[in-house]
Structure formats: structure tokens, C-alpha cells
Amino acid sequence: MKWFLRLGPVMVLLVVVVFYLSLGANDRVAQPIAYNHKIHIESAGLTCTDCHSSVQSSSAASIPNLEMCSTCHSEQPISESAEELKLIEFVHQGTSIPWQRVYHVPDHVFFSHRRHVVIARLECTTCHGNVDEFTEPVAAQFLPITMDNCMECHRENNVTNDCLSCHR
């Protein structure tokens, strides 16, 4: 009984540490292909809207899939990368790439890219960071999607924080 009492606090500490470590791991999203934003903007000369094609016209920005990627990656690999071979395999199988979403508002919240990018003229970097410098897939939120973060910027810009403008 005595040894148990002495070990008790150590066990509690261990459980707490393991719990926090697992929380940290869940915060980062793993992607099926190690997509590199920097290469595509610098070497392939693409812009954000070439791939996230509805970012200026609707609420969702959209994530590109096979059709878009296969214009450059379909038969002969153009790089030395094993990740490109994975992509070509998806293209041959015709199965879409299961990209995992990193940024996502709950169903009860309305968010429009068009409103923020075209009307408010905000840069992508304000909410998403320097994605054009990312050599690894997007894994975590830059500006965390919380009600406080939305409201803080609205307050600074004199935009309404009426509950019903975001919760429709």
C-alpha cells in the first residue's frame, strides 16, 4: 500500500503528460501526399487562384484534385520525388486524393471567402500565413478559427458582430 501511495502522484503526472502529448499530435493534420506549395508557386509559376479556383467567387475556396494535377503530372514523372509517383498512381487509378481539411468552420457558422478576399481585400496570409513559402503540406491553422478571432478583426474594422451575421 505504501509503495502505491508513493507512486500515485508519478502515475498521475505520467497520464497527464501522455494526454497532452496526444492532444498536440491530434492538432497536426497528416496529408496523403507531401504537397509542396513553394515549388508550385516558384517553379511552376502558379497562383493561389489557379488551384483554389472559387476563392474569389464563392464561400468555399476549394482544394484541387486529379484533374488539375494531371495537367502536369500524368505519364512521365517530372521530378525525382517519390511523392510525385504516389500522385501519378492516384491519377492512373482515377481515385481522388483524400486531402484532409485543416481549416473548417462548424455548420452553424457562415463564412465567405468572396466577402473577405474580394470585398474586404484581405490577403490570404492574414488568416493562412505565408503559404507560398510552405515546403510541407498545410498541417495546422495559422489564425485559429475561434469566435474570438473572427470578432476581434470585425471590431477593429467596424464590421458587424451581430450574432445572426455569422450564425444563420
Ligand code: HEC
Ligand atoms: C503547371 C504544372 C503543374 C501542376 C498543375 C501541378 N504541378 Fe506538381 N510539380 C510541377 C513542377 C514544375 C514540379 C517540380 C519538378 C522539379 O522537381 O523540378 C512539381 C513537383 C511536384 C511534386 C514533387 C514535389 C517535391 O517535393 O519534389 C509533387 C508531389 C507534386 N508536384 C504534386 C502536385 C499536386 C498534388 C498537384 C495538384 C494539386 C500538382 N502537383 C499540380 C508542376 C505542376
Ligand code: HEC
Ligand atoms: C478572413 C480570413 C481568411 C482569409 C483572408 C482567407 N481565408 Fe481561406 N479560410 C478561412 C476560413 C475561416 C476557412 C474555413 C472555411 C469553411 O470551413 O467553410 C478557410 C478555408 C480555406 C481553404 C480550405 C478549402 C475550402 O474550400 O474552403 C482554402 C484552400 C483556403 N481557405 C484558401 C484561401 C486562399 C487562397 C485565400 C486568399 C486568396 C484565403 N483562403 C483567404 C479564412 C480565410
Ligand code: HEC
Ligand atoms: C498547384 C496547386 C496549388 C496552388 C498554386 C496553391 N495551392 Fe493551396 N493547396 C493545394 C493542395 C493540393 C492543398 C492540400 C494539401 C495541403 O494541405 O498542403 C492545398 C491546401 C491549402 C490550404 C489548406 C486548406 C485546408 O483547410 O486544408 C490553404 C490555406 C492553401 N492551400 C492556401 C493557398 C494559398 C494562399 C496559395 C497561394 C499563395 C495556394 N494555396 C496555392 C494546392 C495548391
Ligand code: HEC
Ligand atoms: C482579418 C480580419 C477578419 C477576420 C479574421 C474575419 N473577418 Fe469577417 N469580415 C472582415 C471584414 C473587413 C468584413 C467586411 C467586408 C464587407 O465590406 O462586406 C467582414 C465581413 C464578414 C461577414 C459579413 C458581415 C455583414 O455585413 O453581414 C461575415 C458573415 C463574416 N465576416 C464572418 C466571419 C467569420 C465567421 C470569421 C471567422 C471564421 C471572420 N469573418 C473572420 C474581416 C475579417
Ligand code: HEC
Ligand atoms: C464574426 C463571426 C461570429 C459572430 C458575430 C458570432 N459568432 Fe458565435 N461562433 C463563431 C465561430 C467561428 C464559432 C465556432 C468556433 C469554434 O469552432 O471554436 C462560433 C461558435 C459559437 C457557439 C458554439 C459554442 C462554441 O463556443 O463553439 C455559440 C453558442 C455561439 N457561437 C454564439 C454566438 C452568439 C450568442 C453571438 C452573438 C453575441 C455570436 N456567436 C456571434 C463566429 C461568430
